[in-house]
Amino acid sequence: MTASSTPHRVDGRAARWAGQHERRRREFVDAALRAIAEHGPEVSTEQIAEQAGVARTRLYKHFTDTPDLQAAISERTVELITAELLPALDPQRTPVQMVRGVISAHIGWLVEHDNLFRYLTRYAVSSRSGGRDAFTDTKSAIAGHLTLMFEHYLGAFGMDTRVAEMSAFGVVGLVESSTSRWVEHPGGMDREELADLLTGWVWRLIDDVLRSGGVELDPHEPLAAQELSARGG
The missing domain is CATH 1.10.357.10 (Tetracycline Repressor, domain 2)
Structure with a gap:
């Protein structure tokens, strides 16, 4: 591997991660919309996570x-x-x-x-x-x-x-x-x-x-x- 090729590989991985991160955020937001429709305006983060099929802590890997x-x-x-x-x-x-x-x-x-x-x-x-x-x-x-x-x-x-x-x-x-x-x-x-x-x-x-x-x-x-x-x- 040459030194010049390393940044391109890193950039490629970074781009793929960024794309995956945005895709997951959008999936969680769509799950939140479904949870709001089902549970109303007082929906909890736990109910949103349940609708998304993940643990609550998993949400906060994609939202600050x-x-x-x-x-x-x-x-x-x-x-x-x-x-x-x-x-x-x-x-x-x-x-x-x-x-x-x-x-x-x-x-x-x-x-x-x-x-x-x-x-x-x-x-x-x-x-x-x-x-x-x-x-x-x-x-x-x-x-x-x-x-x-x-x-x-x-x-x-x-x-x-x-x-x-x-x-x-x-x-x-x-x-x-x-x-x-x-x-x-x-x-x-x-x-x-x-x-x-x-x-x-x-x-x-x-x-x-x-x-x-x-x-x-x-x-x-x-x-x-x-x-x-x-x-x-």
Whole structure:
């Protein structure tokens, strides 16, 4: 063996270990999601380990502590929610269809993953000072996707893109807080009624931002066609 070949072998082993480590972390996170669905938001680390088929101590060979596991669960949740919401942001749809699609997908996801939602909420309340807040992580990720979309279309319509981020976070905050309250206290309102209510609110917010910049979108015409028209196409 030559001296020059040794680092390559070490690097190869390190890469394989890193890949295996990440794969195992993801498997444990998926097991945690199943355990949360089964046992609820107060799921214990022991129950997560049992779901994964390993001893509790085995988990902590892949996570530094409980907050690290909770943060990984949050990251996986962001992936799942994003996969549900992004298809609704199809510019071939009308603006109102896009708004309604995202809101309906969000409500549906919360209803179907009620225990996970409560788990993230519980973690947000109990998160150690200065630590990562899983609930905030999730909302910020969704708002980040909306910010990019808002920046694109505000730019296409010749508007100030600086309002994109605040608008996105405002929309997410409105939908998140209203939906969270509805999950806890429906008040006799069903999912479709809630989606209708929120769609109206969100569209009026977006419409107000656009009108302040001199842009009037037709809520019932595909967004892509309106963008093309604005660009002179």
